[in-house]
Amino acid sequence: MMHTGWVGMGLLLLLLLLGAAAEAALLLPGRPDRNDFAGMARWLVSGNSWGVLSTVSVHLQGMPFGNIASFSDGPPGNSTGTPYFYLTKLDPTAYDLSKNPRCSLSLSEEPLGTCGNKDAENPSCAKLTLSGQVEEIQTDKERGFAAEALFSKHPEMRSWPAHHNFRFYKFIIEDIFLIDWFGGPKPLTVSDYYWNNHISTFLLDGLAQ
Amino acid sequence: MMHTGWVGMGLLLLLLLLGAAAEAALLLPGRPDRNDFAGMARWLVSGNSWGVLSTVSVHLQGMPFGNIASFSDGPPGNSTGTPYFYLTKLDPTAYDLSKNPRCSLSLSEEPLGTCGNKDAENPSCAKLTLSGQVEEIQTDKERGFAAEALFSKHPEMRSWPAHHNFRFYKFIIEDIFLIDWFGGPKPLTVSDYYWNNHISTFLLDGLAQ
Numbered sequence: 001m002m003h004t005g006w007v008g009m010g011l012l013l014l015l016l017l018l019g020a021a022a023e024a025a026l027l028l029p030g031r032p033d034r035n036d037f038a039g040m041a042r043w044l045v046s047g048n049s050w051g052v053l054s055t056v057s058v059h060l061q062g063m064p065f066g067n068i069a070s071f072s073d074g075p076p077g078n079s080t081g082t083p084y085f086y087l088t089k090l091d092p093t094a095y096d097l098s099k100n101p102r103c104s105l106s107l108s109e110e111p112l113g114t115c116g117n118k119d120a121e122n123p124s125c126a127k128l129t130l131s132g133q134v135e136e137i138q139t140d141k142e143r144g145f146a147a148e149a150l151f152s153k154h155p156e157m158r159s160w161p162a163h164h165n166f167r168f169y170k171f172i173i174e175d176i177f178l179i180d181w182f183g184g185p186k187p188l189t190v191s192d193y194y195w196n197n198h199i200s201t202f203l204l205d206g207l208a209q
Numbered sequence: 210m211m212h213t214g215w216v217g218m219g220l221l222l223l224l225l226l227l228g229a230a231a232e233a234a235l236l237l238p239g240r241p242d243r244n245d246f247a248g249m250a251r252w253l254v255s256g257n258s259w260g261v262l263s264t265v266s267v268h269l270q271g272m273p274f275g276n277i278a279s280f281s282d283g284p285p286g287n288s289t290g291t292p293y294f295y296l297t298k299l300d301p302t303a304y305d306l307s308k309n310p311r312c313s314l315s316l317s318e319e320p321l322g323t324c325g326n327k328d329a330e331n332p333s334c335a336k337l338t339l340s341g342q343v344e345e346i347q348t349d350k351e352r353g354f355a356a357e358a359l360f361s362k363h364p365e366m367r368s369w370p371a372h373h374n375f376r377f378y379k380f381i382i383e384d385i386f387l388i389d390w391f392g393g394p395k396p397l398t399v400s401d402y403y404w405n406n407h408i409s410t411f412l413l414d415g416l417a418q
Contacts, residue, residue: 050329052261052315054275060384063340064273066263066315067386070330086330090393092386106261106275111320119365120259121279121295131272156328175269177276177301184299 031114034124034181037188038195041178044107044128046079049153051107053085053134055096067093071105071171075152081194084146085134085169086157097169101133105171109180123182132174136167143168240323243333243390246397247404250387253316253337255288258362260316262294262343264305276302280314280380284361290403293355294343294378295366306378310342314380318389332391341383345376352377 030047032039050070057065071083083105087094097103106129109115115125137143146168151158160166176193178186239256241248259279266274280292292314296303306312315338318324324334346352355377360367369375385402387395 050317050319052263052275054261054263054273054313054315056273057313057340060340063311063384064263064265064275064313065340065386066261066273066275066313066338068315068317068319068329068336070328102272104263104273104275106263106277108259108277110259110277119279119363120277121363122365127277129275131266131269131274154328154330156331175272177274 034126037178037180037186038192040126040180040186041128041176041188041193042079042081044109044112044126045073045081045083045130047112048107050111051083051105053093053103053105055093055103056100057092058096058099059092065092065096066106067091069093069105070150070154070157072149072153074149078149080149082173083130083171084137084149085171086146086150086154086160086166087169088164088166090164094167094169097134101135102131103134104129104131123179126178126180128179129177130171130173130175131177133172134169135172136169142170146170243335246387246389246395247401249335249389249395250337250385250397250402251288251290253318253321253335254282254290254292254339256321257316259320260292260314262302262312262314264302264312265309266301267305267308268301274301274305275315276300278302278314279359279363279366281358281362283358287358289358291382292339292380293346293358294380295355295359295363295369295375296378297373297375299373303376303378306343310344311340312343313338313340332388335387335389337388338386339380339382339384340386342381343378344381345378351379355379 030043032043034040049072050068052066053069054064054066057063069085069087071085073083074080089095089098107127108120109126110120118125137146150168157166173190173193176188176190178188180186239252241252243249258281259277261275262278263273263275266272278294278296280294282292283289298304298307316336317329318335319329327334346355359377366375382399382402385397385399387397389395
């Protein structure tokens with residue numbers, strides 16, 4: 001019986017340690033609970049500064065063509081969930097979009113530094129793909145907001161050469177593919193993604209500071 | 210004249226400092242010279258452990274769909290230039306590939322930590338897109354090599370659940386899009402990319418240690 005008692009105490013200690021480890025994991029700066037799908041998606045969009053924008057390629061005859069793109073969904077403290085871009089048609093991506101706006105934007109949790117030793121393909125290292133259309137912004141008001149969103153997070157963009165004709169673009173989200181845990185893609189509608197504005201802005205304010 | 214002498218000495222000192230800074234930049238671990246296009250592309254492939262694999266989506270009716278994928282082009286000391294993957298058709302990417310193998314793999318220099326303060330969209334922070342086809346590996350010999358390549362860089366893959374039917378895949382490169390400096394995409398053929406095997410293996414040995 002003595003022996004069983006020691007095993008029991010060992011198990012209890014192990015559970016306490018695991019509990020402490022789990023709590024520590026939850027205290028990582030700003031990372032939402034994995035069951036808060038909208039919060040997780042918004043956190044990935046606000047926290048990342050670049051991703052891969054995949055278009056239907058003109059120069060490769062319709063192949064899916066992914067390219068590195070910097071983006072921002074708002075200035076610090078005003079995360080909107082909508083990714084804005086600053087692109088030039090000298091680059092194939094913006095040229096592709098001018099012919100076919102359908103595209104996707106893919107992000108990983110890896111660059112945020114919160115995946116620890118987990119492999120980037122491990123479902124618990126979150127990954128997000130927004131699918132929809134990217135279009136050039138048409139109004140001065142929204143262009144002004146996009147400039148504020150992008151230049152606050154990407155200050156060097158201000159000085160990018162004028163003769164390259166950079167323009168402001170925005171992502172119109174139609175579908176959201178989120179994996180932040182085992183068991184396949186998580187259910188997340190576009191309206192849920194935008195409805196959680198207050199939660200994500202709160203989370204992101206914490207992250208930006 | 211005294212004044213001119215001081216200015217001259219100041220300029221000399223400045224040149225010496227700039228020279229030292231340039232040399233320091235060249236000494237970053239393994240980063241090839243920006244004019245060594247094959248070396249740069251091979252360095253990005255060997256140094257990165259994940260990228261975005263973009264397919265023609267089945268579940269989104271033909272949209273370009275980018276997804277996070279871990280890969281390896283060889284075990285440490287034997288970088289081949291060919292990305293290998295470990296994928297399951299439970300995930301849309303491998304399923305898409307079974308219907309249409311045309312795809313691209315996009316990588317940034319950002320995760321390697323050598324872009325400093327440069328924006329990910331800045332042409333001098335290198336970016337690479339391999340376009341072509343990804344196919345399931347058919348021979349035991351190549352499957353063995355892919356396993357060695359992947360499991361050495363992604364050890365947790367060994368224990369991924371067997372009932373998910375992970376399979377080994379390889380990238381057949383048909384086109385290479387590389388930007389590692391201003392002035393648009395750099396000229397780099399697939400044969401040049403593979404011809405420089407010895408250089409890149411050398412560079413990568415240094416990086417892996």
